Amino acid sequence: MKGKRRSFAADACPIARTVDTIGDWWSLLIIRDAALGGKRRFGEFQKSLGLAKNILAVRLRKLVSRGIMETVPASDGSAYHEYVLTEKGQRLHLVLMAIWQWAETSLFAPGEMQGVLCDQQNGEPVAPMELRARDGRVLRIGDTILRRDLRTGSAPKKHRWSAKRRSPSKRSTALNATR
């Protein structure tokens, strides 16, 4: 390995595959600027992130090639084009919100100014996100298991996901933290 970037694209684990698709943290901040900051133009992203143009160009190109963003003609009718999130990219909104809420409770010291995510309708802080069972029970670490299934939705079989690229078919295990 030694610093060489491994691709997780063929990985069975959705989290590893996401890592491969989004690419790096800069790309997540580009998605943030598009989803939460309403930014659309190359120059807007560049100004917001303070990122070198060539690096930003590579990141945007990758996001487009992975179907997370797409280019559209500029909304003002000029010759420029703009970058907007596809529907797939817009669905990353919940990932951003989960990160936001974690940071709200974990990364700001008492007395520090911080952004608080509020409901636009009434200005009240939003509710903390939760993972729930279909019947509404809140699920915590250790309350979930993983089943391997075909994307089409045939009868589930228990299998274990593997972080390793070439051994995606090991035996089943519950997704339990051991603490």
Next chain:
Amino acid sequence: MKGKRRSFAADACPIARTVDTIGDWWSLLIIRDAALGGKRRFGEFQKSLGLAKNILAVRLRKLVSRGIMETVPASDGSAYHEYVLTEKGQRLHLVLMAIWQWAETSLFAPGEMQGVLCDQQNGEPVAPMELRARDGRVLRIGDTILRRDLRTGSAPKKHRWSAKRRSPSKRSTALNATR
């Protein structure tokens, strides 16, 4: 900039601050292995990720220094120590789940084998996560605004968050995507 890593630690945006705290995608995969895979030992992480030992050591050290993981004596009484998530680290579970659910719906082709996150109690797939208002309304992109507030919870004032490090005090705006 030119490839030089900027620190977002002082950034007003919780997402940027998270990027700085977690460090890189490798660290997210370490957190995944600890939270979902029950891994605790250096060798277990190394085997799972196929990551060079020196790189893994740096990542683990950073996660410990940021209060996301901590070292504890080995559970088998041997001289080794193990890495476990702190309570702050365990709260990242929801971020992993949000990524997981996005990937489930976005990154697997029909007919492809994928991991499906299920409720351990009844084996049913879990419900899709949602962002909700306090009164239960589902909130989507554009339904939220950001308020700057002191961590202690004094009366909220409207402000704009900024991705730029040195201008965290600009005027207010709704967090609306423009699409």
